[in-house]
Amino acid sequence: MGFYILRRIGQTALTAVFVSMIVFSLARVTGDPTISLLPTEATQEDRDFFRRQLGLDQPLHLQYLTFVGRVLEGDMGKSFRYRESALGIVLNRLPATLQLAAVSMLLATIIALPIGILAAVRRDTWIDTLARWFATLGQATPTFWLGLILILVFSVHLGWLPTSGRGGVENLVLPAITLGWFSAAAIARLTRSSMLEAMQSDFVRFERLSGLPERIVVLKHALRNAAIPIVTYMALQFGVLLSGAVVTETVFAWPGVGLIVVDAINARDYPVVQAAVMVTAMLILLLNLLVDLLYSWLDPRIRY
Amino acid sequence: MDDAAGAILEVRDLHVRFRTRRGPVQAVDGVNFSLAAGEILGVVGESGCGKSTLCTSLVRLLPENAEVTGSIRYRGEELLTKSGAEMRELRGREITMVLQNPMTAMDPLFTVGNQLDEVLRHNSSMRGEERRSRALEMLRLVHIPSPVERLRSYPHQMSGGMKQRVLTAMATSLSPGLLLADEPTTALDVTIQEQILRLLADIRGSLGTAIVLVTHDLGVVRRITDRVMIMYAGRAVETGDTEAIFTDPKHPYTRALLASIPRIGHTGRRLTAIDGQIPDLADLPPGCAFAPRCPSAMSGCTTAFPPAFNTGPERTARCWLHEGSPA
Numbered sequence: 001m002g003f004y005i006l007r008r009i010g011q012t013a014l015t016a017v018f019v020s021m022i023v024f025s026l027a028r029v030t031g032d033p034t035i036s037l038l039p040t041e042a043t044q045e046d047r048d049f050f051r052r053q054l055g056l057d058q059p060l061h062l063q064y065l066t067f068v069g070r071v072l073e074g075d076m077g078k079s080f081r082y083r084e085s086a087l088g089i090v091l092n093r094l095p096a097t098l099q100l101a102a103v104s105m106l107l108a109t110i111i112a113l114p115i116g117i118l119a120a121v122r123r124d125t126w127i128d129t130l131a132r133w134f135a136t137l138g139q140a141t142p143t144f145w146l147g148l149i150l151i152l153v154f155s156v157h158l159g160w161l162p163t164s165g166r167g168g169v170e171n172l173v174l175p176a177i178t179l180g181w182f183s184a185a186a187i188a189r190l191t192r193s194s195m196l197e198a199m200q201s202d203f204v205r206f207e208r209l210s211g212l213p214e215r216i217v218v219l220k221h222a223l224r225n226a227a228i229p230i231v232t233y234m235a236l237q238f239g240v241l242l243s244g245a246v247v248t249e250t251v252f253a254w255p256g257v258g259l260i261v262v263d264a265i266n267a268r269d270y271p272v273v274q275a276a277v278m279v280t281a282m283l284i285l286l287l288n289l290l291v292d293l294l295y296s297w298l299d300p301r302i303r304y
Numbered sequence: 305m306d307d308a309a310g311a312i313l314e315v316r317d318l319h320v321r322f323r324t325r326r327g328p329v330q331a332v333d334g335v336n337f338s339l340a341a342g343e344i345l346g347v348v349g350e351s352g353c354g355k356s357t358l359c360t361s362l363v364r365l366l367p368e369n370a371e372v373t374g375s376i377r378y379r380g381e382e383l384l385t386k387s388g389a390e391m392r393e394l395r396g397r398e399i400t401m402v403l404q405n406p407m408t409a410m411d412p413l414f415t416v417g418n419q420l421d422e423v424l425r426h427n428s429s430m431r432g433e434e435r436r437s438r439a440l441e442m443l444r445l446v447h448i449p450s451p452v453e454r455l456r457s458y459p460h461q462m463s464g465g466m467k468q469r470v471l472t473a474m475a476t477s478l479s480p481g482l483l484l485a486d487e488p489t490t491a492l493d494v495t496i497q498e499q500i501l502r503l504l505a506d507i508r509g510s511l512g513t514a515i516v517l518v519t520h521d522l523g524v525v526r527r528i529t530d531r532v533m534i535m536y537a538g539r540a541v542e543t544g545d546t547e548a549i550f551t552d553p554k555h556p557y558t559r560a561l562l563a564s565i566p567r568i569g570h571t572g573r574r575l576t577a578i579d580g581q582i583p584d585l586a587d588l589p590p591g592c593a594f595a596p597r598c599p600s601a602m603s604g605c606t607t608a609f610p611p612a613f614n615t616g617p618e619r620t621a622r623c624w625l626h627e628g629s630p631a
């Protein structure tokens with residue numbers, strides 16, 4: 001077990017280095033910053049001076065090391081627009097995005113697991129048909145469209161819930177449904193198929209032959225076995241939710257990382273974009289590590 | 305086969321038919337047999353002749369596309385009319401089964417101890433400590449070395465043979481009256497097969513459990529079974545005392561099976577190919593299903609399906625060659 005964890009942590013560190021390289025080179029291929037940052041009438045001397053200032057005259061690997069050193073100190077440059085730490089701006093917005101993604105995930109799980117399990121247990125009945133419709137429709141619904149419809153119905157027509165902003169629970173409901181909808185459908189579908197597969201297995205047959213009650217066979221053994229792919233998928237979905245929050249945050253003016261990234265891209269505020277990409281990527285890496293540890297806890301075949 | 309009053313299991317005119325897209329498949333077709341307490345019945349036949357279906361029908365765990373008719377009496381009680389809850393009471397306690405592939409028959413995510421304990425907890429009123437000592441006792445009975453440590457192992461930490469022994473322990477931990485063993489050694493190494501079979505014979509001896517043993521291995525059948533049922537295309541074509549059938553087979557299919565045993569070679573005697581193919585159960589020929597492969601086939605064989613003729617004391621054969629014998 002110890003070795004497995006160490007190896008996974010090592011792999012995560014390696015991937016983090018790789019991600020930082022990508023983020024670093026993205027900054028370099030987005031063009032010569034002296035062109036976007038200096039006024040057009042700047043002379044060649046001005047530009048050279050500026051390049052030296054930014055360290056752009058150094059060899060690439062030294063530039064990269066400088067970049068990493070700064071990132072480790074929490075310095076990802078200053079936002080061009082706000083003249084503040086880019087990382088600070090992103091981290092400020094992070095709680096809002098995490099909250100939205102977490103609530104969406106929770107909602108999706110609460111809805112999807114029972115639907116998926118029930119559909120598998122009542123295979124080929126009307127419950128199963130209904131569940132399959134839910135999964136297909138849910139996965140086919142475009143996020144922005146769903147968001148707009150929800151706003152139209154619940155905010156504009158019924159006036160029950162606010163259209164935008166962050167505040168109490170009432171602000172969270174529509175964005176969370178919008179963001180979690182796809183995941184709920186996807187998780188329900190996967191739960192159904194994983195459960196069906198688990199319930200076909202020999203050990204389920206043997207447990208029934210051994211007189212175990214159906215509830216133990218299904219909810220303890222089949223579900224626990226089905227949970228391995230489901231948990232993995234849910235972690236992936238959480239990553240998707242984090243990055244997919246862009247659309248939902250825009251529709252609902254939810255003040256998260258997604259919203260600020262869209263702003264920053266429009267304003268060509270590269271340091272902020274870079275910081276947001278870095279933070280999101282690191283979060284997803286961490287999440288994957290966490291899932292692998294959970295996985296090893298779920299499956300003794302990995303543990304030993 | 306008479307109506308043995310002491311029979312623990314009595315199967316009469318059992319039919320199992322699967323509804324499939326290709327039409328109905330008659331997997332078990334009018335099977336009769338009875339089993340006394342502590343008796344071992346060998347069920348032999350080529351793949352696809354309905355042996356597994358027969359076993360599974362006895363515990364009422366066939367898939368939903370199966371239609372079962374006839375009568376299955378266990379200790380005098382009809383099983384086919386029992387409710388799901390009543391059947392669950394019987395399973396694990398009175399009637400148990402070991403499966404062909406021990407590698408996949410245990411939940412990989414739980415320890416052996418946990419799974420053994422679960423079977424005892426849900427089928428008896430034993431308390432925790434009692435269950436633990438019973439589990440240890442069972443592991444010792446099936447010759448598992450260091451049973452205390454084994455309780456903490458996961459299935460993947462054990463060999464196939466050891467798993468099959470643990471599964472046998474699970475299946476017999478409450479001294480069931482009937483154990484169904486569906487090819488329990490087919491997936492195992494030849495050397496291990498022997499151990500498992502000896503174990504089954506031991507269990508019959510120590511617990512008095514009656515066993516239905518499905519196997520391809522005729523050598524095994526001869527050594528450990530009391531009686532044999534030869535199946536062909538869903539039908540019990542010959543039944544009788546093991547020794548009598550081996551020394552004097554009456555049905556041409558039984559003769560063909562016995563002839564297919566290699567004369568030399570002591571273990572792992574599998575059924576080698578008999579010329580021709582087993583018939584399609586969804587599209588059986590009229591009359592005797594063995595006729596296309598039968599060296600003794602006569603013109604009348606394909607017109608009517610032979611009934612079970614008595615060919616000796618407690619012996620039957622479904623073959624027109626024995627028409628003279630009382631049906």
Ligand SMILES: Nc1ncnc2c1ncn2[C@@H]1O[C@H](COP(=O)(O)OP(=O)(O)O)[C@@H](O)[C@H]1O
Pocket residue numbers: 322323324329331349350351352353354355356357358367369585
């Ligand atoms: N669930 C099912 N649906 C349809 N046909 C089945 C089903 N299970 C078994 N059969 C058919 O029943 C016949 C007997 O199968 P089985 O009992 O597994 O034979 P055996 O154990 O002797 O190899 C085969 O022709 C098989 O295809």
Ligand code: SF4
Pocket residue numbers: 555556557592593594595596598599600601602605610622623624625
């Ligand atoms: S009934 Fe006829 S075809 Fe069938 S086994 Fe007997 S002799 Fe052969």
Ligand SMILES: [Mg+2]
Pocket residue numbers: 352355356357486
């Ligand atoms: Mg079989």
